[in-house]
Amino acid sequence: MRTYEQSIAKHQAAKQHLAGGVASSLRASMKPTPLYAKSAKAACITDVDGNTYIDYLLAYGPLILGHAHDGLNESIHQALLNGATYGLQHDGEIKLADLLTEVLPCAEKVSLSGSGTEAVMLALRLSRAYTNKTKVVRFHGHYHGWSDSIFTSFPSSDMSQKASDDRAAAIPPGTFGQSENSLDDIILLPWNDPEALESTLRTRGHEIAAVITEPVMCNSGCIQPKAGYLALMRKLTQELNIVMIMDEVITGFRLSLGGAHGRFDIRPDLVVIGKAMGGGIAISAVAGNAEIMKLVDEGKVSHLGTLNGNCVSTAAAIATISHLAQDNGAAYKHMETLFTELADGIRALLSKHSIPGVVNQIGPVMHMMFIDAIEVNDFETFNKRDAAQYTRFAELMLEEGVLLRPNGLWYISTAHQSAEIEATLRAMDRVFVQLTLQTSEKQEVTG
Structure with missing residues (x-):
């Protein structure tokens, strides 16, 4: 079980003089708490509590070469x-x-x-x-x-x-x-x-x-x-x-x-x-x-x-x-190949666990959502996704050592490798078991 005591303490300290406790309002939505980073390299980031994560947040997009290239x-x-x-x-x-x-x-x-x-x-x-x-x-x-x-x-x-x-x-x-x-x-x-x-x-x-x-x-x-x-x-x-x-x-x-x-x-x-x-x-x-x-x-x-x-x-x-630009854009082929593998793996796991969801991916960017639809190709349908379930999913993935943006948008960098993709899919398999159990428990209570 990971702990976030130092991040929680630092967030409380930040609130004393930093408006909102974060430098950008969007970051406050992370659960269970906004994380405080200590260091990062390549595809991974480590927080002040010593937890290391495979990073698909990538500073909300800019880190296309990964951390500390x-x-x-x-x-x-x-x-x-x-x-x-x-x-x-x-x-x-x-x-x-x-x-x-x-x-x-x-x-x-x-x-x-x-x-x-x-x-x-x-x-x-x-x-x-x-x-x-x-x-x-x-x-x-x-x-x-x-x-x-x-x-x-x-x-x-x-x-x-x-x-x-x-x-x-x-x-x-x-x-x-x-x-x-x-x-x-x-x-x-x-x-x-x-x-x-x-x-x-x-x-x-x-x-x-x-x-x-x-x-x-x-x-x-x-x-x-x-x-x-x-x-x-x-x-x-x-x-x-x-x-x-x-x-x-x-x-x-x-x-x-x-x-x-x-x-x-x-x-x-x-x-x-x-x-x-x-x-x-x-x-x-x-x-x-x-x-x-x-x-x-x-x-x-x-x-x-x-x-x-x-x-x-x-x-x-x-x-x-x-x-x-090196090697005729080899970096793009690398990222797209890995992200296609990850997107296909997520779809297979959704099917395996009978969880309704959609993964939209193009090149090195994708969006994952929990929704009872075959495809999502317009904004009206996108707004029908279960955003609360995804927030819970992202929190559980954090426990498994995978850092995700709470809204469903994923990025990959040139630093990610097949090992990170495989580890992410194994973590997701475990998290989907938890999500399924939690859903069943809620249905029993409300039923």
């Missing part, structure tokens, strides 16, 4: 020796910009920033300036950061919207404290619905500056686009003078070296990248059409940020991308 660490170390940041220009900015335009199919020019939220803000600003229009189409279940102008709450499972406070808002904000007017320019649509998309764009195209989309709904079920859907989006936005923004903060450098837009052969006007690009160091970027990006060149659209393009972040990004 030697080559990445050396690049960061060398950058630090020369000065972490200057507030001046340096060769790292040039080298990274050149590299991004080389590997990202849609990239003619780039702007560097620090987080996905910041990059989305710039992409939206560029779109409005370029088109001289204001409205932005976004989709149910997609996440584009937490800035006021784009952060919306998820609807209920029946897709109806819930008003915030006593304001009958068409689009509820994602948090208390957002301006009541912050989402007035947002048009919220169901994703993967070509009829709704075309009808809205043709009817309101004169006021729509941009359509922003995740290429795969990673946070909401790893749902892939229907055949032809992204191509239709590209066709309509080109025809109607609307900027197509692909938010690849998760999929960029994870689904392929060219991101999802490279994998799917779609050329958006702008792409937003982050997370995996820095291998664990904070960095993001907007890349895309030179004509749109020229607005930054000309000073018509301001792009600000004290730490943008700093020496450490650019060194980390160059090292990460260079490693992923």
Whole structure:
């Protein structure tokens, strides 16, 4: 039986002066307690109580090379020796910009920033300036950061919207404290619905500056686009003078070296990248059409940020991308092979234990959910999953030495090997026995 006494004590201590007791609100949801890490290497992480876990959380996505990767660490170390940041220009900015335009199919020019939220803000600003229009189409279940102008709450499972406070808002904000007017320019649509998309764009195209989309709904079920859907989006936005923004903060450098837009052969006007690009160091970027990006060149659209393009972040990004590009993308073949093996193994165990569930996997990212459905390919169905059961499952897996994100999203790194996959499946087999017993006990009590 693992103990978490030190993590619990540290969390209580943190609450005294750290708002929420964690540095990012999402982390507070971990059960039985938010963990405190002591060290990590490759595919494993050790907490302050001495428990070691196979890590599929991977810092919520950035650690595509795993923990403490030697080559990445050396690049960061060398950058630090020369000065972490200057507030001046340096060769790292040039080298990274050149590299991004080389590997990202849609990239003619780039702007560097620090987080996905910041990059989305710039992409939206560029779109409005370029088109001289204001409205932005976004989709149910997609996440584009937490800035006021784009952060919306998820609807209920029946897709109806819930008003915030006593304001009958068409689009509820994602948090208390957002301006009541912050989402007035947002048009919220169901994703993967070509009829709704075309009808809205043709009817309101004169006021729509941009359509922003995740290429795969990673946070909401790893749902892939229907055949032809992204191509239709590209066709309509080109025809109607609307900027197509692909938010690849998760999929960029994870689904392929060219991101999802490279994998799917779609050329958006702008792409937003982050997370995996820095291998664990904070960095993001907007890349895309030179004509749109020229607005930054000309000073018509301001792009600000004290730490943008700093020496450490650019060194980390160059090292990460260079490693992923080695041997014609062998790292991607490695990750996809292992994750396909894991996904197939999970499906087999669900069947073995007669537990209804679905695993959606594409490349080195997947979403596992407990749901009485054959497949999950839309957000409405995804919202019918048993989220509480998955939270309990993740807690039991933690006891078995496997660290998972409580919402069902799994990542893999280049550091994971077959041994970790096999150990994970053995742990899951044991956990499914416990889940089945707990379910039977509940049924007996309620029956």
